Amino acid sequence: MLKAIMARALYIHWPFCLRRCPYCDFNSHVRQEVDIEHWKNTFFRELTFEQPHGEPLRSIFFGGGTPSLMPPALVGALLEEAERLYGFTSDIEITLEANPSSVEAGKFAALAAVGINRVSLGIQALNDADLRFLGRLHSAKDAQTALMIAQKCFNRVSIDLIYARPGQAQADWERELGRALQFGTDHLSLYQLTIEPGTRFATDVRRGAFTPLADDPAADLFALTRSMTAAAGRPAYEISNHAAPGQESRHNLAYWRYEDYLGIGPGAHGRRGGVATRRHKKPENWLAAVAEHGHGVAEQYVLGPSALASEALLMGLRLNEGIDLAALAHRFELRTGEMIDQRRLALHQSLGLVWQEGSRIGITEAGMPLLDALLGELVSDTLVAA
Amino acid sequence: MRFIRNFSIIAHIDHGKSTLADRLIQFTGGLTDREMSEQVLDNMDIERERGITIKAQTVRLSYTAKDGHTYQLNLMDTPGHVDFAYEVSRSLAACEGALLVVDAAQGVEAQTLANVYQSIEHDHEIVPVINKIDLPAAEPDKVRAEIEEVIGLDASNAVLTSAKSGIGIEDVLEAVVARIPPPTGTRDAPLKASLVDSWYDPYLGVVILVRVIDGVITKGLPVRFMQGGTQHLIDRVGAFTPKRIELPELGPGEIGFITAQIKEVEQARVGDTITTVKGGAADPLPGYKEVQPVVFCGLFPVDAADFEKLRESIAKLRLNDASFSFEMESSAALGFGFRCGFLGLLHLEIIQERLTREYDLDLITTAPSVVYRIQLRASRTDPAGELLLHNPADYPDPSRIETIEEPWIKAVIYTPDEYLGPILKLCQDRRGIQTDLTYVGGRAQVSYELPLNEVVFDFYDRLKSISRGYASFDYEQIGLREGDLVKMSILVNNEPVDALSLIVHRSVAEARGRGMCERLKDLIPRHLFKIPIQAAIGGKVIARETIAALRKDVTAKCYGGDITRKKKLLEKQKKGKARMREYGNVSIPQEAFIAALRMGEE
Ligand SMILES: Nc1nc2c(ncn2[C@@H]2O[C@H](COP(=O)(O)OP(=O)(O)OP(=O)(O)O)[C@@H](O)[C@H]2O)c(=O)[nH]1
Ligand code: SF4
Ligand SMILES: [Mg+2]
Numbered sequence: 001m002l003k004a005i006m007a008r009a010l011y012i013h014w015p016f017c018l019r020r021c022p023y024c025d026f027n028s029h030v031r032q033e034v035d036i037e038h039w040k041n042t043f044f045r046e047l048t049f050e051q052p053h054g055e056p057l058r059s060i061f062f063g064g065g066t067p068s069l070m071p072p073a074l075v076g077a078l079l080e081e082a083e084r085l086y087g088f089t090s091d092i093e094i095t096l097e098a099n100p101s102s103v104e105a106g107k108f109a110a111l112a113a114v115g116i117n118r119v120s121l122g123i124q125a126l127n128d129a130d131l132r133f134l135g136r137l138h139s140a141k142d143a144q145t146a147l148m149i150a151q152k153c154f155n156r157v158s159i160d161l162i163y164a165r166p167g168q169a170q171a172d173w174e175r176e177l178g179r180a181l182q183f184g185t186d187h188l189s190l191y192q193l194t195i196e197p198g199t200r201f202a203t204d205v206r207r208g209a210f211t212p213l214a215d216d217p218a219a220d221l222f223a224l225t226r227s228m229t230a231a232a233g234r235p236a237y238e239i240s241n242h243a244a245p246g247q248e249s250r251h252n253l254a255y256w257r258y259e260d261y262l263g264i265g266p267g268a269h270g271r272r273g274g275v276a277t278r279r280h281k282k283p284e285n286w287l288a289a290v291a292e293h294g295h296g297v298a299e300q301y302v303l304g305p306s307a308l309a310s311e312a313l314l315m316g317l318r319l320n321e322g323i324d325l326a327a328l329a330h331r332f333e334l335r336t337g338e339m340i341d342q343r344r345l346a347l348h349q350s351l352g353l354v355w356q357e358g359s360r361i362g363i364t365e366a367g368m369p370l371l372d373a374l375l376g377e378l379v380s381d382t383l384v385a386a
Numbered sequence: 387m388r389f390i391r392n393f394s395i396i397a398h399i400d401h402g403k404s405t406l407a408d409r410l411i412q413f414t415g416g417l418t419d420r421e422m423s424e425q426v427l428d429n430m431d432i433e434r435e436r437g438i439t440i441k442a443q444t445v446r447l448s449y450t451a452k453d454g455h456t457y458q459l460n461l462m463d464t465p466g467h468v469d470f471a472y473e474v475s476r477s478l479a480a481c482e483g484a485l486l487v488v489d490a491a492q493g494v495e496a497q498t499l500a501n502v503y504q505s506i507e508h509d510h511e512i513v514p515v516i517n518k519i520d521l522p523a524a525e526p527d528k529v530r531a532e533i534e535e536v537i538g539l540d541a542s543n544a545v546l547t548s549a550k551s552g553i554g555i556e557d558v559l560e561a562v563v564a565r566i567p568p569p570t571g572t573r574d575a576p577l578k579a580s581l582v583d584s585w586y587d588p589y590l591g592v593v594i595l596v597r598v599i600d601g602v603i604t605k606g607l608p609v610r611f612m613q614g615g616t617q618h619l620i621d622r623v624g625a626f627t628p629k630r631i632e633l634p635e636l637g638p639g640e641i642g643f644i645t646a647q648i649k650e651v652e653q654a655r656v657g658d659t660i661t662t663v664k665g666g667a668a669d670p671l672p673g674y675k676e677v678q679p680v681v682f683c684g685l686f687p688v689d690a691a692d693f694e695k696l697r698e699s700i701a702k703l704r705l706n707d708a709s710f711s712f713e714m715e716s717s718a719a720l721g722f723g724f725r726c727g728f729l730g731l732l733h734l735e736i737i738q739e740r741l742t743r744e745y746d747l748d749l750i751t752t753a754p755s756v757v758y759r760i761q762l763r764a765s766r767t768d769p770a771g772e773l774l775l776h777n778p779a780d781y782p783d784p785s786r787i788e789t790i791e792e793p794w795i796k797a798v799i800y801t802p803d804e805y806l807g808p809i810l811k812l813c814q815d816r817r818g819i820q821t822d823l824t825y826v827g828g829r830a831q832v833s834y835e836l837p838l839n840e841v842v843f844d845f846y847d848r849l850k851s852i853s854r855g856y857a858s859f860d861y862e863q864i865g866l867r868e869g870d871l872v873k874m875s876i877l878v879n880n881e882p883v884d885a886l887s888l889i890v891h892r893s894v895a896e897a898r899g900r901g902m903c904e905r906l907k908d909l910i911p912r913h914l915f916k917i918p919i920q921a922a923i924g925g926k927v928i929a930r931e932t933i934a935a936l937r938k939d940v941t942a943k944c945y946g947g948d949i950t951r952k953k954k955l956l957e958k959q960k961k962g963k964a965r966m967r968e969y970g971n972v973s974i975p976q977e978a979f980i981a982a983l984r985m986g987e988e
Contacts, residue, residue, distance in 0.1 A: 011946060063945075191942045219937035240942050255946040269947040276950065311949050314956065318944060347971060351915055370914055373939040376959040377914070384953075384960045 013265030076114030322362020399466030571638030577601030679727025686723030
């Protein structure tokens with residue numbers, strides 16, 4: 001039997017946004033009206049369906065969409081039900097993604113009162129021109145105000161920024177990031193703008209409306225970001241995530257350390273006991289599925305040891321701490337040689353892209369911007385269904 | 387015999403031979419409109435897709451002429467591309483006449499000339515057909531004048547057709563009947579039939595196309611192949627109309643097929659003479675000129691485990707195409723494969739494509755090369771000798787080389803004169819020696835002697851592109867000549883890649899090496915480290931490029947929901963890698979091996 005790690009992380013997806021951002025490929029939908037009571041009951045059934053495992057939850061994450069659009073009472077009701085069914089550890093981390101508009105900032109106190117203790121603020125940029133380009137509804141000033149309120153209401157605040165924007169100069173980003181670091185949040189998610197297929201930006205790029213930043217300058221910005229955050233005491237602990245020691249997102253670490261997690265709500269994914277689950281994406285289909293079957297699972301399949309191991313490597317190597325090969329081998333009952341291509345490992349170690357310490361391996365500072373290419377090299381061919 | 391007419395349809399590529407054949411079949415009722423498809427005789431997938439004829443096809447039509455008599459017409463549709471010229475020559479040998487199809491807009495082109503001269507050599511009656519008169523750009527009068535001036539044929543009674551819209555079809559048939567002579571031959575003489583073609587049919591075994599000169603072939607007749615020396619019992623006699631029909635006999639002057647329980651095409655060599663076992667003919671008919679492969683390349687399976695499959699597939703393909711050759715080859719980097727010989731580049735491409743598609747094989751094709759003759763000096767261990775070099779990888783120790791000779795061709799290029807300048811430059815760059823240049827109307831005909839190895843790769847493509855497709859090209863081999871030839875190796879990340887090495891003339895080596903390094907720089911994706919690419923002769927590097935290391939390749943955002951997607955990406959990445967070959971830790975995409983040689987706009 002595979003040694004399952006009990007799910008102690010819960011993800012709840014709220015799929016609605018006021019408007020679709022042009023770069024976004026999340027499961028987000030715009031609806032005029034949402035029947036809150038109906039949604040609450042449907043989430044309740046999903047919570048019941050994902051049977052409690054006996055271990056209390058250590059983290060909950062409200063993601064979206066825009067979960068800050070949820071009425072605080074609904075958030076509170078879901079938390080109450082989750083605690084009743086699963087139990088919480090005393091130090092549970094409960095994060096909610098929020099947009100920094102004035103309306104949403106007005107709810108922060110209420111959200112904190114019902115149990116949210118960490119917010120992740122989608123600030124994205126610190127100047128209005130870039131915010132407009134990114135299709136955001138808030139202004140730079142809104143964002144700062146929202147951030148101040150958030151810092152008053154919540155223990156832990158993280159901010160999201162999108163960089164490597166078209167034509168972004170090194171000096172501009174340096175100044176912008178410098179300001180962001182002065183806000184004093186203990187956590188920053190700093191993403192390079194990625195043109196995802198099927199988004200409006202993808203169409204814009206195809207039509208030549210703008211050209212994404214080339215890889216070489218983007219690589220320079222990546223390095224700059226890592227050195228600035230490190231100097232400011234909030235070094236990268238994952239490709240795009242930076243935190244003061246101890247302030248890492250516990251929930252997201254569960255993904256990267258490939259611990260089990262439950263995912264409910266439209267389009268949510270879960271991993272529990274070697275089984276992958278995916279919920280119906282479209283809100284209406286999800287509602288209907290839960291009404292009919294008591295859960296919104298659209299797809300569920302068993303992951304074999306190779307699939308599990310390759311997922312664990314894909315996620316784990318994103319972290320600075322890397323992975324413990326021996327531990328993974330033990331967990332998936334594989335030989336380490338079956339998981340990692342030893343010849344490539346030696347090659348890339350000699351090139352300074354990978355490090356090895358005892359049974360742990362990880363990606364070096366130089367290797368991080370090349371992670372995807374490195375994964376293709378390191379993850380053993382036999383793990384990946386060709 | 388008075389009512390038999392045997393004729394080939396010849397033309398430059400794409401002038402409409404197969405389409406005209408369609409109309410003739412349709413007009414005479416060989417197929418109903420419902421059974422008809424475009425270019426019905428082009429029945430191989432690859433022919434249909436590319437819209438070209440590769441293999442000559444013979445059909446028997448029955449036509450009641452205006453004189454009231456019913457004629458047996460044996461029509462042979464031939465390929466227009468120069469690689470398949472031998473198909474034309476065989477067909478011509480079996481006929482008394484030819485329809486010379488000339489495109490009313492394009493006029494006379496290189497293969498028009500090459501084919502018509504062959505036909506004249508056979509003393510054929512030639513009926514000029516000016517086709518595609520429906521085209522807005524058609525200039526039948528100009529073309530008529532061209533046929534008279536350039537070829538020296540009387541074109542005053544040329545038939546004007548549009549094979550596409552069915553204009554002039556009956557006129558063609560009437561001209562065939564009236565102008566092409568009937569065959570001659572004696573029914574009572576000993577059997578003499580020439581073996582025109584043979585192919586493998588999964589149901590019938592080897593099918594043989596014959597032209598009876600004297601005597602009669604019937605079912606049950608024991609026959610002897612005079613050159614092959616084998617004996618067989620005829621078990622089927624028939625013809626294609628184009629549907630296969632069986633007949634009681636084939637008499638003198640007739641063209642049709644026989645089967646005789648033969649398993650391998652090898653045993654039914656084209657050009658052989660068939661006679662009876664008892665009381666047979668004394669002397670065989672003159673055979674055909676043997677076709678010799680002129681272009682060679684190595685074919686290797688991408689997945690070494692596919693070697694056996696490749697061997698079987700090549701053997702099967704050869705059942706139907708005796709004109710390519712193969713022998714096993716092994717390469718340090720590519721493993722086991724085959725060195726194959728082809729009639730030309732189109733032939734190479736077609737075989738390669740058929741193997742990939744019909745047999746579902748992933749192949750690596752090495753650089754095409756020609757055969758070199760090397761005189762070797764004696765060394766302490768080996769005596770002096772001669773080596774025929776098919777593969778650059780077998781290039782001997784240079785200190786032992788006395789001389790190297792390479793095959794040369796005589797090329798005739800026919801072009802509207804506005805493209806002449808760049809064409810002359812192209813030939814000059816390829817070490818050509820101009821031997822003739824004449825103008826006829828707005829067209830120029832230029833002859834060059836060229837080393838085949840300069841032509842083998844992309845000469846034809848370049849010619850077509852610089853002349854916007856208007857220039858045409860024909861060539862014949864004119865023997866071996868000595869040259870200052872050296873082996874150029876390509877090193878990727880300091881390791882020689884044998885599949886990329888080639889033999890070049892010293893005078894063009896540097897330019898070629900630089901070109902290849904530049905192209906490889908674009909063809910090989912960036913890696914995690916920088917990659918030097920070098921061209922070298924012996925130990926001396928003559929050109930060098932560097933592929934910069936990859937700077938960024940990372941998914942910015944990846945949370946719980948994205949694992950599945952990320953894993954798919956990894957699978958795709960691995961699949962892509964499986965299609966590459968690794969040299970010195972560098973993955974080289976399969977296409978690069980051929981594309982590297984394609985000389986750009988030099
Ligand atoms: N407009 C027009 N197009 C024609 C006519 N005859 C043939 N074509 C077109 O010309 C192209 C070539 O015709 P084919 O019959 O395949 O030519 P081919 O001479 O058999 O070519 P190869 O066998 O490859 O040498 C096709 O696209 C035909 O549809 C015609 O009378 N008028
Ligand atoms: S707010 Fe977030 S989830 Fe909604 S559309 Fe914008 S980026 Fe996507
Ligand atoms: Mg044809």
